[in-house]
Amino acid sequence: MDTSTITFSKLVDRLQRHYGSPRPPALTDPLELIIWENIAYLASDERRAEAFATLKRSVGTLPQQILAAKHSALAAIGKAGILPDVSAEKLLTIAKIAYEEFDSELQSVLKKPLPQAKKALKKFPSIGDPGAEKILLLTRSYPVMALDSNGLRVLCRMGFAEEQKNYSATYRSVQDAIRRQLPKDYDSLIRAHLLLRQHGQLLCKRSQPRCAGCPLRDECNYDRKA
Ligand code: SF4
Numbered sequence: 201m202d203t204s205t206i207t208f209s210k211l212v213d214r215l216q217r218h219y220g221s222p223r224p225p226a227l228t229d230p231l232e233l234i235i236w237e238n239i240a241y242l243a244s245d246e247r248r249a250e251a252f253a254t255l256k257r258s259v260g261t262l263p264q265q266i267l268a269a270k271h272s273a274l275a276a277i278g279k280a281g282i283l284p285d286v287s288a289e290k291l292l293t294i295a296k297i298a299y300e301e302f303d304s305e306l307q308s309v310l311k312k313p314l315p316q317a318k319k320a321l322k323k324f325p326s327i328g329d330p331g332a333e334k335i336l337l338l339t340r341s342y343p344v345m346a347l348d349s350n351g352l353r354v355l356c357r358m359g360f361a362e363e364q365k366n367y368s369a370t371y372r373s374v375q376d377a378i379r380r381q382l383p384k385d386y387d388s389l390i391r392a393h394l395l396l397r398q399h400g401q402l403l404c405k406r407s408q409p410r411c412a413g414c415p416l417r418d419e420c421n422y423d424r425k426a
Contacts, residue, residue: 235255
């Protein structure tokens, strides 16, 4: 049930006044965005960026380049996160799918109708509906409101929907609640995606959110309940 007391656009405007305008996303290539998600398990953005730069410099991000790399070299890069061997396997799987099923280029996938584009992107490791929507938004292929776990948590706490046991169900509830309020243009949607993510990472953390310094506090259901 939607119990929010602030509109989506006002919420995002407040976040922008607090954090400033977000920097544009560093990656806009679909394959590189998929690699970014998988390169280092549970790594911070900073460590993930270092790992990505190392991959680009020492191996490359083309499927053929990754497939030609030694597993040990990919695992060394994956040490930026936990489970480096798993990350190496995922990079090889990504390269194999891209090479064998998409002829090494994903731009044509982005031009498919939305359901087919999402289905194709979800063939890759760690890419579910939220990940597919993030790729479609950041590549400016479809104006969808992609939310990562940070953004989803913020909107739940702000009362747009209740958090449920099942992540997918929570994601759908929040999307249903905000659908009619969403901006239509890419710049505004990307801005909202980035600001909600930033807020979830810096203040509205999963445990012990820092509500005292939050620009949304007077409209927040979670803070009133806590
Ligand atoms: S008041 Fe606290 S729980 Fe509510 S949005 Fe801000 S940080 Fe999150």
